[in-house]
Amino acid sequence: MSVGATYDAYRGRLETYFDRTAFDAWAKLTSDAPVSGIRATVRAGRDEMRTRLLDWLPADLTGKRILDAGCGTGALAVEAAKRGASVVAVDVSAQLVNLARERLPSELDIDFRAGDMLGDHGEFDHVVAMDSLIHYRFADIVAAAARLQARTRGTLLFTVAPRTPLLLAFQGIGKLFPRSDRSPAIIPASPARLMRDLAQNGWTAGRDARTSTAFYKSHAIEMVRG
Incomplete structure (x- = not known):
């Protein structure tokens, strides 16, 4: 299944956002540095979601090949390694990928x-x-997930933004950031x-669960081959 032109357009916006507009803000958010109350709840939510997705993977991944699609600064990739x-x-952002390389523990190879x-x-x-498809239209999410399924032997884990009053009111977590680095x-x-x-062509739906903190709402989905 092919993705549409809207996927390419939105991906370009994300590249601009993370590389030019909000790199410093997201570098701080994904570190241990102190952040504001709102961003602290986003950080806590992201940490909880990352832990959930890692819990859905086998405890021993020796010999397994993993794709972290939309890796950001590499926290999930590091735990899998x-x-x-x-x-x-x-990741679409070269800046975040460079930061991920800088933060990579010396004993790991990613x-x-x-x-x-x-x-x-x-x-x-x-x-x-994780949170890589939340900026795309529904049809693009389906097409992108299907593309990822096509190259996956085991499970596809991804997250989407659930329809909640908070997200509808703010049109996304990014609008809670200052206008200068709004997502x-x-x-x-x-x-x-x-x-x-x-759930077709040999795939079945597995687990799903929502992570919800004050200013972070995300829903995890597991699709299983066979």
Whole structure:
């Protein structure tokens, strides 16, 4: 399934946002540095979601190949590598990828790449896309997830923005940031509908769960091959 022109357009906006507009803010958010109350709840929510997705992966990943699709500064990729996985970590932001390389513990080896997470990165045992599809329209999410399924031997784990009063009111977490580093809009999507649409061609819907802190709302979905 091919993604539409809107996918490419939105991906370009994300590249501009993370590389030029909000790099410093996101570098701080993904560190241990003190942040404001609102950003602290976003950080806590992201930490909780990352832990959930990692819990859905096998405890021992030795010999497994993992794609971290939309890796940001590499926190999930690092944890997967600590479990023995061979990790390819891709992000549209070259700036965030460079920061991920700088933060990488010396004892680990992760293949960080700047570019499109849907590019030709090979085949994988598991693919994780945490908060990587939340800025895209529903049709683009389905098409992108299907593309990732096509190169996944085991499970695809990804998150979407659930339709909640908070997200509808603010049109996404990014609008809670100062205007100078405000993110592109987050587009709510129906987890149940996504799971139905992607449960075909040998795939079944697995677990799903929501992470909710004061200013972070995200819904995790597991799709299982076979």
